[in-house]
Amino acid sequence: MGLIAAAASVLGAAGAAVNTTAESMWVDYFESGDMSGGVLMKRGERISKKGAGKHGDQNIITSGSGIDVQENQCMILVENGRIVDFCAVPGRYTFDASKAPSLMSGENKGLKALASQFGQSFLAGGSRTNTQRVYYINLGEIQGFKWGSGNIVFDHWETDMNTGKPCWHIATTLMGNGMYSIQITDPAKFFAVIGAQKAGADGNGLITRADIEPQIKTEAIAAIRQGVGQLSKLHIGYTEIAANEAKLTEDVDQILDKSWSEARGISIFRIAIGMMDADDASKQKIEKYQETKGYTDPSMLGAYMGMGQTQAMQAAGANANGAVNGFAGMAMMNGMGGGANISGLMQQGQAAREASQVQQPQQGGNTWTCSCGTVNTGNFCTNCGSKRPEAQKKAFCPNCGYQFQDAANPPKFCPNCGTKLG
Secondary structure, rough: OOOEEEOOOOOOOOOOOOOHHHOOOOOOEOOOOOOOOOOOEEEEEEEEEOOOOOOOOOOOOOOOEEEEOOOEEEEEEEEOOEEEEEEEEEEEEEEOOOOOOOEEEOOOOHHHHHHHHHHOOOOOOOOOOOEEEEEEEOOOEEEEEEEEEEEEEEEEEEEEEOOOOOOEEEEEEEEEEEEEEEOOHHHHHHHHHHHHHHHHHHHOOOHHHHHHHHHHHHHHHHHHHHHHHHHHHHOHHHHOOOOHHHHHHHHHHHHHHHHHHHOEEEEEEEEEEEEEOOHHHHHHHHHHHHHHHHHOOHHHHHHHHHHHHHHHHHHHHOOOOOHHHHHHHHHHHHHOOOOHHHHHHHHHHHHHHHHHOOOOOOOOOEEEEEOOEEEEEOOOOOOOEEEOOOOOOOEEOOOOOOEEOOOOOOOOOOOOOOEEEO
16 A cells, blocks of 8 residues: 655645546545645545546545646545544555555655554555545644633742842733634644544545644643743843743643643744733833832932922912912921932932942052052052952942941841842
């Protein structure tokens, strides 16, 4: 039950008719016909001589029949419900019942594994069975599968404006959508798990994307939601998810491998994000946090205070009847200590930013003055040989940047902002 290559050239588009010269070579031949529009598997169409149309015993494959295999196709010969031969190499072949199975896997890893299992278990010849059929499996990429995530819980991380590092996170609710594609990468497993039942039910064997899309979409969305959740480990904001699409695709592939690729022979890949956004409630929480965080920065607080006082002065000046009282009230407030020390706040903010910057190690060219009065650039004094003194260690509050006087014994709470330390 083997195949003999009848032509070296690769065939054209799926469903193309056999030419006149080729037709004269066979009593009948099998072809896939049209497999566009999301067709995953279908039974081969039997064509008997020119003008005879599509007829004949569909359960008998005559020795000497022609069989076409197109690009991105796998032809399988099924006898009594099991695969007895296959071919994933494009070309035109002649079926010979007296030969051993050809098992032409091409580059398909799944078929190579199946071929190794066949071994010597199938011998040439033997009696004719009454259920012998040709099926074609589509090995091309099938695109256009859409996904919509629904609600996804995601830890949105904020970045500290001074250090540039993630500093705080808030649970948000995201909603997203996009596209993905599928491809049958192990046709033998696909037929065993999905195709055989359909082929045995009516012999038609027609399987389209509509037959598997509901189940595959449900599992794909679950995997995408799980993959988005795993991106929280990167400590990024929700607006950066699209920039990590490659990481998301990798995570989703790993999640789906066992349920689809390993178990059903179908790979789901090329996840594309069309949109990923937080809901309004989450956005409001983030905006509130960002506004509150701004007040913990002394320079930002000083700027807010300055804007507030400026607006108050403008309002007072615009009111001819109440301008004098307004300015007098502002002066009284400042005199009583109620006004904001804007200059002091701005200076604190500057000090915090300087403290948060990464300190560069001192280079050999930096000068230092020895106790003997000699100015040096190396690690030892050129006049008396004294060792360069160790630089005094400094300690700062991680929240506001306040410098502690005793680095070896920092306080339990920051005296500037009250942050708990240690």
